[in-house]
Amino acid sequence: MRWPTFKAAGAACLLSQTAQALTVTATDTTSIKSAASTVAFGLLKYYTGNNTGDVAGNLPSPYFWWEAGAMFGTMVDYWFITGDTTYNDITSQALLHQVGDNNDYMPANQTRTEGNDDQGFWAMAAMSAAENNFPNPPADQPQWLALAQAVFNEYTTRWDTTSCGGGLRWQIFQFNNGFNYKNSIANGCFFNIAARLARYTGNQTYAEWAERVWDWEVGVGLITPEYKILDGASSTGSPGNCTKPDTIQWSYNAGIFLHGAAVMYNYTADGGSTTAGGATSAAWQTRMEGVLAESKSHFFGNDSILVETACETVGLCDNDQQSFKGYMLRWLSGTAQMAPDKFAEITPLLNANAEAAALACTGTSSGFKGTDGTACGFKWTTGGFDGQVGVGEQMSALSALMYSLVRPTTQAAVTSTSGGTSAGNPNAGQKNTTAVALTPITTGDRVAAGFLTSAIVMSVIGGSVLVMI
Numbered sequence: 255m256r257w258p259t260f261k262a263a264g265a266a267c268l269l270s271q272t273a274q275a276l277t278v279t280a281t282d283t284t285s286i287k288s289a290a291s292t293v294a295f296g297l298l299k300y301y302t303g304n305n306t307g308d309v310a311g312n313l314p315s316p317y318f319w320w321e322a323g324a325m326f327g328t329m330v331d332y333w334f335i336t337g338d339t340t341y342n343d344i345t346s347q348a349l350l351h352q353v354g355d356n357n358d359y360m361p362a363n364q365t366r367t368e369g370n371d372d373q374g375f376w377a378m379a380a381m382s383a384a385e386n387n388f389p390n391p392p393a394d395q396p397q398w399l400a401l402a403q404a405v406f407n408e409y410t411t412r413w414d415t416t417s418c419g420g421g422l423r424w425q426i427f428q429f430n431n432g433f434n435y436k437n438s439i440a441n442g443c444f445f446n447i448a449a450r451l452a453r454y455t456g457n458q459t460y461a462e463w464a465e466r467v468w469d470w471e472v473g474v475g476l477i478t479p480e481y482k483i484l485d486g487a488s489s490t491g492s493p494g495n496c497t498k499p500d501t502i503q504w505s506y507n508a509g510i511f512l513h514g515a516a517v518m519y520n521y522t523a524d525g526g527s528t529t530a531g532g533a534t535s536a537a538w539q540t541r542m543e544g545v546l547a548e549s550k551s552h553f554f555g556n557d558s559i560l561v562e563t564a565c566e567t568v569g570l571c572d573n574d575q576q577s578f579k580g581y582m583l584r585w586l587s588g589t590a591q592m593a594p595d596k597f598a599e600i601t602p603l604l605n606a607n608a609e610a611a612a613l614a615c616t617g618t619s620s621g622f623k624g625t626d627g628t629a630c631g632f633k634w635t636t637g638g639f640d641g642q643v644g645v646g647e648q649m650s651a652l653s654a655l656m657y658s659l660v661r662p663t664t665q666a667a668v669t670s671t672s673g674g675t676s677a678g679n680p681n682a683g684q685k686n687t688t689a690v691a692l693t694p695i696t697t698g699d700r701v702a703a704g705f706l707t708s709a710i711v712m713s714v715i716g717g718s719v720l721v722m723i
Contacts, residue, residue, distance in 0.1 A: 276613075280608060286658060309351070320376070325645060327378055327584075329345045331382060336659070350395055359376040369425045370423065387675055399679075445514045453526070542593060562575055562578055579654075
C-alpha cells in the first residue's frame, strides 16, 4: 500500500439516485443473497484483468495491487457463503497468475513497490481458499496452503531485531518510503496468517510466531492496555526505536488482530498450545474480547453502523481507506465462527450493517459500470447513496451483505484434520530467501539481510489526520 492522495466525496460524479434501495431483510437469506449477487456483479465490472491484453489479477489505476488481492479474497468468501460459482474461474486465475516466479506473491512487476502488507493480503486470500476448500488448482500449479506458507516463511526472515526489538517493517525494500516504519497492518498480516496456519496444520511453530508478533505489538505500545490497535511507529529519527507510536486507529488493523486472536483462542481451546509459559486459551479469549469491545466502542456508533472514524467524518478517506470497513466485517464474522459464543454479540452488528449498506447501494454514476441504480456509496450512516463510487465502496458493501449470512450453523474454516484438502509445503518460499524451519523458535532466528535505514515522511492533514497507508 502506498501513501494516499485524498479525495472529497464525489458529489460531482453523482448523476442520479433511485428512490428504491436493494431490498434486504436481515432474517431473509434469499433477499441478502440476491442483493449480494447484484453488488458482486457491480464490483467485478471494475476488474479488467480478464480483458484481452490486460494482466490477470490486476485492477486498473488508481487501485494498487494489494487491493486486487483483497478483492479476490472477498470473492473466495463470496463463493463459500453464497454458493454462487459465477466468479470462481477468474478468482482462481487471478490468485495463480500473481504468485510470481517463486510462488510467494512477489511477482516481478510488483516487487519494486511491494510492501509486507501488500504481500500479506494476497497470502490471506490463498489462506481463505485453503480454509474454505475453494476448488484446488491443477496439480502442476501452486496450491493454496503452500502459498500462504511461502509468505509466512519469508516473513520470518524479515523479522527485524536491529530496531524496536523486532517487528516487520512496512516496506520490504530499503529504497521505498516507509522502510523505517513498523506498522500494525504489516505485522497484523504476519500474526493473522501465522495463527491460521497454526490452526490449519496443528504445527506449533506457527503458533509461537503468532504469539511473538502479538507480544511485540504490546511491547512497543501498538496494542495498548485498552486494546486499541495503533497504526505504527518509526524505527529511526527522533523519536525513533518505535518509542512514539502514531495513535491513529483504522478498522482493518483492529479487525486483523481481532480475528487472529479469535483463531488463537479456538486453536488453544481445541488442544493446541503455544510456547512453554505462553498464552492460554483464557488469555487469548481476554485479548479477543478486549479488541472486540474497543472496536465496537471506536468504530460502531450507537446505531451499530460501522464508520471509518479516522477519515470518514471529515471526508478524507482515500481509495485504500474506502475499503477498510469490508475487512473489518470479514474478520468480525470470522471471529464469531472461531468463538461461537460471540454470535449473539456480533450478529446484530453484521445485520445492521447489511441493511445500512443496502440503502447506500442505490446510485448511478459515470464511474460505475454495473447496473444503474446499484452503485454502492461509502457512508452507511446517511440512509442513501453519497455519490462516492469505487472498488472499496462496492467491495465493502458486498462484505456487509454476505457476511451477515454467516450463522452458527455455517461451517467454520476447515483444517487439515477436518476436511481441508489443500496441499501444503512447509519449506515453500525458500528459493530466494532463508525461511525458518518448522521447529521450536530459538533466539538465533535469522533476520533478513540488507535492511538499512532510509527516511520516511509522515504527513499531517488539517492538523488532525495522520496519514498511513
